[in-house]
Amino acid sequence: MEQISIIADDLTGANDTGVQFCQHGFRTMVIIDAANVERMGQDKDVWAINTDTRHLAAPEAYQRVYEITLKLKKAAISRVYKKIDSTLRGHPGAELEAVMDAWQADLALVVPAFPANRRLVVDGHLLISEGTETAAASTSLTPGDARTALCHIPTVLQGEMGRRVGQINLATVRQGVKELVAALEAARTNSQVLVLDAVDEEDLRNIARAISRFQRDVIVAGAAGMAAHLPLAWNLKPVPNNPLNKKGAILLVAGSRNPVTAAQVQRLAEVSACQAVKVETEAILTGEPAVEIERVLQEVTTQDAGAGLIIIAVDSLFQTIDRDRVSNSGSKAIALALGTITSRLLNMRRISALVVTGGDTAVHVCRALEARGINLAADLLPGIPLGYLEGGRGDGLPIVTKAGGFGSPDSLIKVNEFLQQRMKNEMELV
Incomplete structure (x- = not known):
């Protein structure tokens, strides 16, 4: 099969997007450090690359992503998916521009919706739904409808891009594949970047069917939600995967200061x-x-x-504090410490699996264990993937990663139950 690459600005994003391909049977590896891009072999179908650019300035993020994309093109990667954060953190416009420049693409289709994690796009606005499925699926913005509008996506992207950014509304997405393709072709005469509305999985499937009509030089960008439909969009055919085989305690390392993670850790405890x-x-x-x-x-x-079970968590999860007061350098120091703690614990206690919350924390844990990558295996919950470390002192160790804001209050409970039950089942088979 042709080789695919995902370009993500942090590790949890690379994981939750890469696992969407893994679920269809594709051999998927996450590259933890982008410096290892040139060492990619031919033994995987999908490479999800962590560019680690979330906290860089926009010009630096552009340059790093541009150089990585050039290397991918030189390595004969046939298709690229530009993963952007589901709440548009980082520099999605600058990084998308970098990919388009390096790939020499004339058009990018941007689909940030992730319905399984309540991220919706209506009239170009990125929403987080807190209400019922009926409210979530509404095709228009109305006051007090249990959805929080975070930003207007075309405006955010346009602020970092020289290319013109346009929008395709939900009514057009739902007209049918033929009509959507015609609308995209018409819109590309005025815009080189098109943001598409979507509020449910059928909307994403319609978009995927439309993408299948376009040439390979069209860049697709979005969150993990759209990635789940790319095998359909790109007509990809699959291939099989790995069991848990360790005994010991599950180690949860919670480095994210997101209130969602705080609630999840407290419920698990x-x-x-x-x-x-x-x-x-x-x-x-x-x-x-x-x-x-x-x-x-x-x-x-x-x-x-x-x-x-062992739970190690930053104390800010349990305090009412200004969660934005810690600088980038301070966040890095905390993540480094968590990585060191994890590494040393592997020498002191038998660890059967890792569960890590927060992108920076996940990167530093993997680096501390000297892992080359993560072989993805399954999506335990939407946006919460299971994989296996490759290389280093944790070689073969199961690892579950979760972005700070993903999941329900019981998500970590369900992850823990899954890992405990799976290991119990496999021990009974031995």
Whole structure:
């Protein structure tokens, strides 16, 4: 099969998008560090690349993504999917422009909707739905309809792009494939980037069918939701995958300060009766990370090993604080400390699987374990994939990653139950 590449600005995005292909049977690996792009082999169908550009300035993000895309083109990658954050964090416009420049593409179709995680697009507005499916599927914006409007996507993209950005509304998406293709062809005479509305999976399927009519030089961009339909859009045919084979405790490392993750960690701690070991972020930020790391490891070693679960979480998850006050350099220092703690715990305790929340945390955990990549296996919940580390001291270790804002309050409970049950089943087969 032809080789596909996903370009994502952080690790959790690369994972939750790559796993969409994995579910269709494609051999998928996440490249944790973009510097390893040129070492890609021919043994995978899909390469999901973490450019690690979320926190860079727009010109730096553009340059890094441009250079990576050129390398992919030189490596004869046949198609590229530009993954953008489902809430448009980072520099989606600058990075999309970089891909289009390097690929010499005349048109980009942008589909940021991720209905399974309540991210919808109506009239070009990115919404998060908090209400019923009926409210979520509404085709127009109305006051008080349990949907939060985050931004107007064409405006955000246009602010970082030289190309003209246009929009295709939901009524056009739902007219039918033939009509949608005609609308796209008409719109491309005035715009080189087109943002498409979508509020459910059928909308995404219609868009995928329309994409199948376009040539390979058209760039497709969006969140993990659209990626799930790209095998249809690109007429890709598949191939099989990996079991859990480790014994020991499940280690949850929660580095995201997102309130969604806070609720999930607290629910898991309550249900499992596992007391979370809190990492004191102030101790790290004030220049004493080594002391704090030793304290955390000591506390973990005193916990009951029979619970089958270890929770390590930043203390800011349990506090009412200004979650934006920590600088990028401070966030990196915290993520580095969490990576060190994880690495050392693998030497001290038998760990059967990792669950990591937050993109920066996931990157630094993988780097601390000297992993080359993640072989993706399945989507446990929407946007929450299971994979296996490749290389390093955690080679073959199952890892589940989750972006901070993804999932319901019970998501981590369900992930823990899945991992515990799967390992129990496999132990019974031995």
